[in-house]
Every structure is written in C-alpha cells, then in structure tokens.
Amino acid sequence: xxxxxxxxxxxxxxxxxxxxxxxxxxxxxxxxxxxxxxxxxxxxxxxxxxxxxxxxxxxxxxxxxxxxxxxxxxxxxxxxxxxxxxxxxxxxxxxxxxxxxxxxxxxxxxxxxxxxxxxxxxxxxxxxxxxxxxxxxxxxxxxxxxxxxxxxxxxxxxxxxxxxxxxxxxxxxxxxxxxxxxxxxxxxxxxxxxxxxxxxxxxxxxxxxxxxxxxxxxxxxxxxxxxxxxxxxxxxxxxxxxxxxxxxxxxxxxxxxxxxxxxxxxxxxxxxxxxxxxxxxxxxxxxxxxxxxxxxxxxxxxxxxxxxxxxxxxxxxxxxxxxxxxxxxxxxxxxxxxxxxxxxxxxxxxxxxxxxxxxxxxxxxxxxxxxxxxxxxxxxxxxxxxxxxxxxxxxxxxxxxxxxxxxxxxxxxxxxxxxxxxxxxxxxxxxxxxxxxxxxxxxxxxxxxxxxxxxxxxxxxxxxxxxxxxxxxxxxxxxxxxxxxxxxxxxxxxxxxxxxxxxxxxxxxxxxxxxxxxxxxxxxxxxxxxxxxxxxxxxxxxxxxxxxxxxxxxxxxxxxxxxxxxxxxxxxxxxxxxxxxxxxxxxxxxxxxxxxxxxxxxxxxxxxxxxxxxxxxxxxxxxxxxxxxxxxxxxxxxxxxxxxxxxxxxxxxxxxxxxxx
Numbered sequence: 113x114x115x116x117x118x119x120x121x122x123x124x125x126x127x128x129x130x131x132x133x134x135x136x137x138x139x140x141x142x143x144x145x146x147x148x149x150x151x152x153x154x155x156x157x158x159x160x161x162x163x164x165x166x167x168x169x170x171x172x173x174x175x176x177x178x179x180x181x182x183x184x185x186x187x188x189x190x191x192x193x194x195x196x197x198x199x200x201x202x203x204x205x206x207x208x209x210x211x212x213x214x215x216x217x218x219x220x221x222x223x224x225x226x227x228x229x230x231x232x233x234x235x236x237x238x239x240x241x242x243x244x245x246x247x248x249x250x251x252x253x254x255x256x257x258x259x260x261x262x263x264x265x266x267x268x269x270x271x272x273x274x275x276x277x278x279x280x281x282x283x284x285x286x287x288x289x290x291x292x293x294x295x296x297x298x299x300x301x302x303x304x305x306x307x308x309x310x311x312x313x314x315x316x317x318x319x320x321x322x323x324x325x326x327x328x329x330x331x332x333x334x335x336x337x338x339x340x341x342x343x344x345x346x347x348x349x350x351x352x353x354x355x356x357x358x359x360x361x362x363x364x365x366x367x368x369x370x371x372x373x374x375x376x377x378x379x380x381x382x383x384x385x386x387x388x389x390x391x392x393x394x395x396x397x398x399x400x401x402x403x404x405x406x407x408x409x410x411x412x413x414x415x416x417x418x419x420x421x422x423x424x425x426x427x428x429x430x431x432x433x434x435x436x437x438x439x440x441x442x443x444x445x446x447x448x449x450x451x452x453x454x455x456x457x458x459x460x461x462x463x464x465x466x467x468x469x470x471x472x473x474x475x476x477x478x479x480x481x482x483x484x485x486x487x488x489x490x491x492x493x494x495x496x497x498x499x500x501x502x503x504x505x506x507x508x509x510x511x512x513x514x515x516x517x518x519x520x521x522x523x524x525x526x527x528x529x530x531x532x533x534x535x536x537x538x539x540x541x542x543x544x545x546x547x548x549x550x551x552x553x554x555x556x557x558x559x560x561x562x563x564x565x566x567x568x569x570x571x572x573x574x575x576x577x578x579x580x581x582x583x584x585x586x587x588x589x590x591x592x593x594x595x596x597x598x599x600x601x602x603x604x605x606x607x608x609x610x611x612x613x614x615x616x617x618x619x620x621x622x623x624x625x626x627x628x629x630x631x632x633x634x635x636x637x638x639x640x641x642x643x644x645x646x647x648x649x650x651x652x653x654x655x656x657x658x659x660x661x662x663x664x665x666x667x668x669x670x671x672x673x674x675x676x677x678x679x680x681x682x683x684x685x686x687x688x689x690x691x692x693x694x695x696x697x698x699x700x701x702x703x704x705x706x707x708x709x710x711x712x713x714x715x716x717x718x719x720x721x722x723x724x725x726x727x728x729x730x731x732x733x734x735x736x737x738x739x740x741x742x743x744x745x746x747x748x749x750x751x752x753x754x755x756x757x758x759x760x761x762x763x764x765x766x767x768x769x770x771x772x773x
Contacts, residue, residue: 115602119150119255120150120247120252121149121150121153121154121157121158121191121251121252121254121473122147122148122149122150122154122191122195122251122252123147124145124146124147124148124245124248125146125147125148125209125225125322126146128143128144128145128146128241129143129268129671130142130143130144130232130237130250131143131144131229131671131673132645132670132672132675133645133648133672133673133675133676133713134227134673134674134677134678135217135429135670135673135674135710135711135714136215136217136432136709136710136713136714137213137215137267137349137714138150138212138214138215138228138229138231138677138714139210139292139297139677139678140210140212140231140232140233140234140677141231141232141233141234141237141325141673142214142229142231142232142389142565142673143228143229143230143232143237143240143241143244144217144227144228144229144230145227145228145229145241145448146222146226146227147192147225147226147227148224148225148230149191149192149225149226150190150223150454151187151188151191151224151225152187154188154191154251155187155190155194156190156254157191157251157252157254157255158191158194158195158198158251158254159194160254160260161198161250161251161253161254161260162194162252164260164261164264165198165201165264165267168264168267169202169205169267169317170204170205173223173319183715186479187361188224188226189216189219192216192228193216195228195247195248195251195456196213196214196215196216196228196230196279197213198247198327198379199214199230199243199247200212200213202243202267202270202271202274203231203274205271205274206271206272206274206275206277206278207275207278207467208225208233208274208277208278208287209278209279209285209286209288209289209292210233210288210289210292210298211231211289211292212231213231213232214228214229214230214552215228215229217229217709217710222479223657226732231242232277233277234299234300235711236276236277239273239274239276239277240274240277241250242273243270243273243274244548247270247394247406249263250263250264250266257670259428261685269645270530275325276612278305278467279306280304280466281301281318281319281466282319282466282467282569283302283319283320283569283570284304284306284317284319285467286570286576286579287308287317287579287582288306288525289579289740289758290579290580290583291308291580291583294580294583294584295578295678296308296309296587296590296591297309297310297592297676297677298582301316301653301771303318304318304319305317305318306318306454307653308583308586308587308591309587309588309590309591309626309653310591310592310593310595310653310657310660310676311593311623311651311654311655311656311658311659311660312593312621312655312656312657312658313587313588313589313590313591313592313654313765314417314587314591314652314653314655315586315594315747317586318567319567320540320567320568320569320570321540321566322539322540322586323378324539325538325539325540325566326546327536327747328537329536329537329538329566329594330537330567331468331568332536332537332566333538333541333564333565333567334380334381334566335378336353336376336378336379336411337353337355337378338625339536339564341659341663342354342535342536343532343535343561343564343610344475344756345429345535346531346532346535347531348528348532348561349558349559349560349561350537350555350560350561350562351374351413351414351416351560351562352369352413352414352423353374353411353412353413353414354369354411354412354556355378355409355410355411356400356410356411356412357395359396359400359401362375362396362400362410362412363393363396363397365638366390366393366396366412366718367374367393368386368639369412369413369414369416369707371390371391371392371415372388372389372391372412372415372423372499373390373392373396373412373413373415374386374387374389374390374411374412374413374414374415375387375390375399375400375403375411376388376403376410376413377397377406377407377409377410378407378409378410378411379407379409379662380407381567382385382404382507382569383507383510384509384510385402385403385405385406385407385509386405386416386504386505386507386510386528387399387402387403387478387505388504388505389415389504390415395481396412397477398477398523398706410667413562415447416546416560416562416671417546418546418547418549418559418560419435419546419547419549419550420434420435420436420438420512420544420545420546420549420682421433421434421436421517421543421544421545421546421550422434422436422514422543422544422545422568423521423525423526423529423542423543423544423545423546423729424541424542424543424568424570424575424578424595425529425532425533425538425540425541425542425543426531426539426540426582426585426759427540427585427701428530428534429621430518430521430526430529430576431578431581432516432518432532432570432574432575433516433517433518433520433526433550434514434515434516434517434518434522434571434574434575435514435515435517435550436506436507436508436512436513436514437503437506437513437514437515437700438501438502438503438504438505438506438510438511438512439471439473439502439506439510439511439512439513439514440473440499440500440502440503441453441455441456441473441494441500441502441503442494442498442499442501443493443494443495443496443497443498443499443648444496445494445495445496446493447493447519447700448490448491448492448493449483449488449489449490449491449492449493449494449500450490450491452500453473453475453502453689456472456473456739457472457473461573466740467581469571469572469573469575470508470511470513471508471510472511473502473503473509473511475502475615476491476654478502478503478504479502479503479705480502481503482502482503483500483502485503486500488500493766507750508569508571508573509569513573514573514574515574516574516575517550519548520550520551521551522550522551522554523553523554524553524554524555525545525547525550525553525554527539528543528545528561529545529560529561530545532564533564534563536564536566538564538566539567540566540568540582541564541566542564542565542566542568542569543561543563543564543565544561544563544564544565545559545560545561545562546560546562547559549681556651560611570582575678584768588697588766589765589766589767589768590764590765590766590767590768590769591643591765592676592678592759592765593652593657593658593659593660593762593765594658594659594660594680594758594759594765595652595659595660595662595676595679595680595681596611596660596661596662596679596681596682596683596754596757596758597662597664597674597679597680597681597682597683597709597711597715598611598661598662598663598664598685598754599664599665599683599684599685599689599704599707600664600665600684600686600687600688600689600704601626601663601665601686601688602686602688602716603665603688604669605685605686605747606626607683607685607750607751608624608625608626608661608663609624609626609628609631609664610751611624611751611754611755611758612624612631612634612659612661612663612752613751614751614752614755615658615659615661615755615758615759616634617753618759620658620659620762621656621658621659622655622657622658622659622660622661623650623651623654623656623659623660623661624651624659624660624661624662624663625642625644625647625648625650625651625662625663626661626663626665627641627663627665628641629641629642629647630642630647630650632646632651632654632656632657633656637650639652643666643668643669644663644664644666644668644669644672644674644675645668645669645672645673646675647656647662647675648660648662648674648675648676649675651675653674658762659758660676660679661681662674662675664692665688665689665690666689666691666692667689667690667691667692667693667698667703668692668693669710669711670706670707670710671693671694674711674714674755676714677714678714678715678717679714679716679717680715680716680717680757680758681715681717681718681720681722681754681757681758681761682712682715682717682718682719682736683719683720683721683722683750683754684704684707684719684720684721684722685722686722686737687703687704689707691703717761718757720744720745721744721745722744722745722746722747722750723745723746723747724743724746724747724748755764
C-alpha cells in the first residue's frame with residue numbers, strides 16, 4: 113500500500129464508555145466511541161468497503177437515519193453515519209433483535225472529532241466494541257483492494273461474535289423484536305428473564321413462562337408422568353404409559369402395551385430423545401439406550417396413530433394451531449433421497465441452534481431405519497409426490513415442518529386444548545394432540561393429548577404475529593407508566609414531593625427520586641441517595657409504582673443515561689446541577705444545552721422551563737431552543753402543571769395509544 117492508502121480514515125481517539133440507559137433518542141444502552149475522521153478519504157473508503165459488505169450480507173430491509181449535517185464538514189458526518197449504518201447491518205445479520213442505528217452524539221469542530229453512540233446489549237459492550245474496531249479497520253483497509261479483500265474474510269467470525277449478544281432461548285429474541293417494533297419497553301432482569309413495560313404495568317417473561325405461571329403448573333408440565341395423571345383425572349384422553357428403570361422393564365412394558373410403542377424421557381421436551389412408532393424389541397433396546405443418554409427418567413408409551421397437531425392456548429383461549437409434518441422429503445421422480453435431503457437443507461430457514469426457524473435433517477441411524485422400513489436407501493429415487501419419512505417425531509426441533517390449521521380447528525378440539533391447559537393451571541401452553549383430522553370433533557374420531565408443554569416454542573414460520581399478539585394480551589395498555597424528568601431543582605424546593613402529593617391524591621402510587629432518596633408511596637425504600645439511573649431502575653422495576661418523578665441534580669446522567677427509553681415530560685426547574693466526572697470540564701453556561709440535547713429526544717411530551725427558579729438569566733435561559741423558551745411555567749404553578757400532564761399521559765398509556773400497530 114502507498115502512503116496515502118495506508119492513512120487511516122478513522123481512529124478511536126479516547127476511551128469508549130458505556131451508556132447503560134437511553135440518551136439522544138436511542139431506546140437502549142449504547143457504547144460511546146470518540147472518533148477522529150480524515151474527511152478527505154473517509155467517505156470514499158466507507159463507500160468502497162460498503163460495496164464489499166453488500167455482496168456478503170443478506171438483503172437490507174432497514175431504513176437508515178437521514179444525514180443531518182451540522183457544525184463540521186458533511187463528509188465527516190456522512191462517513192460516521194455510514195459506519196453506524198454498517199454496524200447495524202452486522203447486528204441484523206447476527207440476529208440482534210432490538211435493532212436501531214447509532215447516532216452522532218457530539219461534534220468537536222476544532223479537533224475534527226465526533227462521538228458516536230453504537231446500540232449494544234447491556235453487559236455485552238465489549239463484544240460490540242471488538243466488532244466496531246474490526247469494522248473500522250476494514251474501512252481503513254479500503255485504500256487497497258487486496259487489503260480490503262483480506263479484511264472482508266473476517267466478516268463471518270465477527271457476525272458469530274455478535275451472535276453471542278443474542279439471548280439463547282428461541283422465543284426470547286422474537287419477543288424482544290416484537291416489543292421493540294411495537295414501542296413496548298423491555299429490558300433484561302437477570303438470567304434471560306425479561307421485563308416488558310414499567311412499574312405497575314410491567315410483566316416478566318422467561319421465554320414463554322410468564323410471571324403468572326404457577327410453580328405447580330411448571331412442575332406438572334415438566335414431568336410427563338404427573339401431567340398425564342392430572343389430565344386423566346380431568347377427563348382428558350391420554351395414552352397409556354409407564355416409567356421404566358431399565359431396558360428389561362422397558363421390553364416388558366412394551367410387550368404389555370403392545371407394539372408399536374414410544375420411548376421418551378419423562379422430564380424433557382422439544383422432541384428431545386423421543387422415539388415413536390417402535391415395532392420390535394430390538395428397536396426398543398436401541399431407543400432406551402439413546403434416551404437414557406439424555407435422561408434417567410424414561411417412559412414407555414403406547415403409540416397412537418394420528419396426525420400431529422400443536423394447539424397454543426393463552427389465558428384460556430386458543431390463539432394458534434399448526435399441524436406438524438414429520439421431517440422428510442417428497443420425491444420428484446428423478447432425484448435420489450440424498451439429493452432431496454440436500455435440497456431440503458438448502459432452505460435458508462433451516463439451520464442449527466435455537467434461533468433457526470426450521471432445523472436441518474442430518475442422515476443418521478433413525479433415518480436409515482425409516483428408509484429401510486420403506487424399502488429405500490439414500491440412493492433410491494422416490495416417485496413423484498411420494499413422501500419419505502426420515503424422523504419419527506414430528507417436532508419442528510427434529511426437522512418437522514409446521515403448517516397453519518388455526519381456521520380449521522373444530523370447537524370441541526379447541527375446548528379440549530383449553531381444558532388441558534387449565535387442568536395443569538398453565539396460562540400459556542402448547543398442547544400436542546394426535547387426532548385423525550383437526551376439523552372433526554375428537555368425540556367423534558377419538559384423540560389423545562400426548563403432551564402439554566408449559567414453555568412452548570411458538571415458532572415464527574407460521575405465526576410471527578403471535579409474539580406481538582401475546583404481548584398485547586399480557587401487558588396492559590402501552591406498558592408504560594407516566595414519567596417526568598425534572599432537571600436542576602434546588603434542594604430547598606421539594607418539587608418532586610409536591611408533584612407526587614398531587615398524583616397520590618388522584619389515586620396514583622407515585623415513585624420519586626430526589627435528594628431525599630427513592631420514595632414509593634411516601635416511604636423511603638433505599639439507604640442513601642443512588643444516582644438517577646439506578647434510582648429510576650428501582651422505580652420502573654417496582655410493580656407498585658403507577659407514576660415516576662425523577663429529579664436530576666448532577667451530570668452523571670449524561671454518562672449513564674436515563675432509566676427509561678421514553679418519558680412524558682422534561683422540566684428545567686433550575687440551575688442546581690453538580691458537575692461530576694468528565695463533565696466537570698463543561699462550561700456551566702453550556703450545561704442546559706447539553707442536557708436538552710441528550711434528554712429531550714427521549715421525551716414524548718412537553719419540554720418546559722420553570723420561571724422564577726434561577727433560569728431567567730440570558731446566559732442560561734438563552735441556551736435552550738426558542739420553542740422551549742416560549743412556553744415558560746411559573747414556579748407557583750409548576751407542580752400542578754406537571755401532575756396534570758402526567759395524568760393526561762396516563763390516559764394514553766392505559767389505552768395503549770402509544771403502542772405501534
């Protein structure tokens with residue numbers, strides 16, 4: 113490379129920092145990174161590198177933020193904007209569910225530097241920083257075609273690295289994606305349990321376990337033997353089965369029940385180690401050995417012929433139904449079974465891991481046995497339209513294909529599924545039904561409930577809409593409680609207490625954070641005074657809180673962020689702001705402008721200034737936008753005005769008006 117080609121277009125010039133909350137309109141945590149940009153070459157480099165990335169990444173379905181040139185040359189901003197766009201594309205390719213483009217959050221014309229905020233999963237910022245550093249180096253290499261090609265070879269590894277930031281359970285990323293698209297706030301509580309909504313409107317989900325799923329119900333659902341006893345006692349048809357301690361007893365029970373039989377663990381779900389349709393003692397021996405490698409608790413069950421359906425029940429209502437077609441291939445009269453499997457697995461929806469909508473079918477002992485039964489082998493050519501079964505179980509996790517049958521479910525069959533879920537006291541359940549035809553009553557044709565899954569995989573192949581639908585049923589209204597951020601009020605003026613008092617009188621249980629600590633319903637709940645981010649997280653995580661008043665009197669919020677992604681009112685109530693950390697270098701006359709730039713994009717309602725509170729001086733008041741200066745509120749009316757605005761916001765949140773459709 114020549115000297116010019118070697119010149120880096122981007123350089124990280126300082127220590128990045130984590131913004132744990134929301135700032136500048138971003139709805140999640142982010143990594144703030146200071147960049148020096150060589151504007152003469154940066155835009156050309158990112159455009160060249162972008163062509164290479166476009167050829168390697170999936171089709172773009174994301175709308176990027178429009179460029180808004182400001183105080184430094186537009187080429188630098190365009191280059192930074194493009195860098196952020198490609199970072200978002202990498203996150204999209206990795207399956208990151210809460211997807212938004214980063215922003216330029218600071219500009220320093222004298223040094224040609226920008227600070228960008230890159231959205232990042234909380235506690236996974238190191239991974240995001242590593243991938244961003246690689247992306248910058250890749251852009252810098254674009255001065256040479258050879259160097260760029262070499263750098264692009266590292267793309268798959270970086271996408272795999274970003275994929276580590278995606279929650280591991282299959283339903284969780286889909287719920288997060290749906291919530292983010294709806295505008296429903298969500299955050300991780302601990303151990304992949306997520307909170308959707310704030311305060312008294314918040315609900316918790318652990319994949320598809322809700323905070324209303326009783327422990328007893330989960331206990332039943334995770335033990336097939338107990339679940340069958342409960343279902344049988346409720347008059348629900350279930351297959352005969354017995355728990356077997358060893359292979360000898362498995363063979364005896366299979367003989368007693370009569371072939372064919374099913375061998376499966378009693379305490380696992382998702383089709384793990386399920387061997388159905390076993391027709392001989394030898395098959396039972398092999399199935400028992402394989403199942404015992406997954407669990408020590410093995411059932412032998414009478415095999416029941418029928419089509420395999422999954423009926424999803426939520427809060428006593430059938431919300432979806434699919435037929436599960438067992439993993440297999442359909443002949444075309446010219447292709448071998450091996451070629452048909454290869455073609456099937458080339459479907460981009462089929463893959464490995466919990467987030468693949470469909471699973472690949474890998475030839476193994478089970479597929480060989482089923483082929484042998486059908487008189488076929490891997491090199492056989494099935495006739496046109498002939499279905500060749502390669503898996504005993506029809507579960508999607510085993511390579512099955514789901515097909516929607518929701519509109520075809522007979523009312524008796526829907527009631528059977530609802531009663532099965534209710535018998536186990538499950539609010540959300542996947543009821544597996546074996547029946548000849550879902551459109552005919554089980555009372556006429558016969559049927560059995562072979563399993564009830566208390567934490568079902570909803571899937572996105574046939575029902576991507578279901579995640580948003582269930583969240584709307586689960587979370588009241590918009591999921592938000594009314595919230596106000598009050599900046600700079602003096603300790604002598606108890607504005608937070610005054611607002612909370614009016615709200616409490618109106619029937620709200622108000623949580624507030626100010627110099628007195630964190631107070632909920634008039635009671636202090638913390639020792640000491642936590643910073644505004646920590647205090648706000650306490651308030652929005654408490655399901656007794658109907659409204660939030662967050663008083664900010666220091667600059668720590670400009671580093672840590674807000675504890676909520678959106679709120680209803682921003683109030684500049686004075687100039688009592690303590691400078692902390694890096695912000696001690698900010699000129700005091702610039703403080704209000706910086707607070708406004710960081711906090712106002714997250715505000716969905718009014719931004720007001722309280723007059724008579726020390727903000728009347730031109731050097732402070734004049735730093736705020738004209739639209740805000742034109743709407744001052746007298747100090748004597750501030751608490752009344754704020755409380756009224758929050759009550760109005762509560763009506764919107766209660767109705768769900770704020771949610772996206």
